[in-house]
Amino acid sequence: MKIIFAGTPIFAATALEGLIHAGHQIVMVLTQPDRPAGRGMRMVASAVKVLAQQQHLAILQPLTLRTPEIQAQLEALRADVMIVAAYGLILPQAVLDIPSQGCLNIHASILPRWRGAAPIQRALLAGDGGTGITIMRMDAGLDTGNILLQHEMKIAPDDSTQSLHDRLSLLGALSIVEALAQLEQGKLVSVVQNETEACYATKITKAEAEIDWRLPAEQIDRVVRAFNPTPGAYTSFQGMVLKIWQAKIIAGESGQPGEIVAVSREGIVVACGSGLLQVEMLQKPGGRKMNVADFLTGNNFHPGECFTPVNFS
Numbered sequence: 001m002k003i004i005f006a007g008t009p010i011f012a013a014t015a016l017e018g019l020i021h022a023g024h025q026i027v028m029v030l031t032q033p034d035r036p037a038g039r040g041m042r043m044v045a046s047a048v049k050v051l052a053q054q055q056h057l058a059i060l061q062p063l064t065l066r067t068p069e070i071q072a073q074l075e076a077l078r079a080d081v082m083i084v085a086a087y088g089l090i091l092p093q094a095v096l097d098i099p100s101q102g103c104l105n106i107h108a109s110i111l112p113r114w115r116g117a118a119p120i121q122r123a124l125l126a127g128d129g130g131t132g133i134t135i136m137r138m139d140a141g142l143d144t145g146n147i148l149l150q151h152e153m154k155i156a157p158d159d160s161t162q163s164l165h166d167r168l169s170l171l172g173a174l175s176i177v178e179a180l181a182q183l184e185q186g187k188l189v190s191v192v193q194n195e196t197e198a199c200y201a202t203k204i205t206k207a208e209a210e211i212d213w214r215l216p217a218e219q220i221d222r223v224v225r226a227f228n229p230t231p232g233a234y235t236s237f238q239g240m241v242l243k244i245w246q247a248k249i250i251a252g253e254s255g256q257p258g259e260i261v262a263v264s265r266e267g268i269v270v271a272c273g274s275g276l277l278q279v280e281m282l283q284k285p286g287g288r289k290m291n292v293a294d295f296l297t298g299n300n301f302h303p304g305e306c307f308t309p310v311n312f313s
Helices: 010-021 047-054 068-075 119-125 161-184 217-226
Strands: 002-007 025-030 035-037 042-044 081-085 103-107 130-137 147-154 233-237 240-250 260-264 267-271 276-283
Touching: 002 010, 010 025, 010 047, 010 081, 010 103, 010 161, 025 047, 081 161, 103 161, 119 130, 119 161, 119 217, 130 161, 147 161, 217 233, 217 240, 217 276, 240 267
Parallel strands: 002 025, 002 081, 081 103
Antiparallel strands: 035 042, 103 130, 130 147, 233 240, 240 276, 260 267, 267 276
């Protein structure tokens, strides 16, 4: 099939690679403009652009899809379908109407649960037992289009956003290839979403990643996993902001929320609102991520000391 592909991050690049390997003709790749990143704030291309360049594909990086010029350029391609995966721009109705077979979206949840920008993080924060991939026919709403194909996936107790993202990326690539094969054969069944089951995965904010030690250990564990790799769950110790990258719930008697109750090379055990959390990997400002055994070489923690709220003022 002749495909316009629209996507930006690694999640989308994995799907694009799958479509290329399946033999589809990618007539145009749409991706976000290069952005400044890193300490030097140099301009960095998206993962999708890097792959498209490697494959010598045509690339467009518009700031909007609402201009008549861009719409005319896309229409002239006479594409069969547009595939959208974590693109980052709204597709106006005029663009949705361009491909003869419509626009299909690869979404990282089992719709209608977790429509919106951060379905992986929200699933982890909610303690969901599973998630998956939905291939949806796009309409003008926010992830409200008809469901064409779904594949479910279990969430492991130690899954982080990174590990779940990586598995969902592969599942998304397989799913869109499968959906297009069914589309070509006329076998895709369109199912209307149940609005009563819908919930929204709102965009993640940095403030959400601050650990509130008054919460149960189970909930704090979810925060650590949901905000790995970004923005990183954080707390304060003696005025220093620490990011916590790995932890686990352990059994034992608790203390005051945020109080360190034990320190060893295996971890720093912290009391929560209920239960205990053993911090196993952390990072101080300007440093690298370290396991506790290495971190304790140059940093001291003692039972009775406390992690405290961060004060950015």
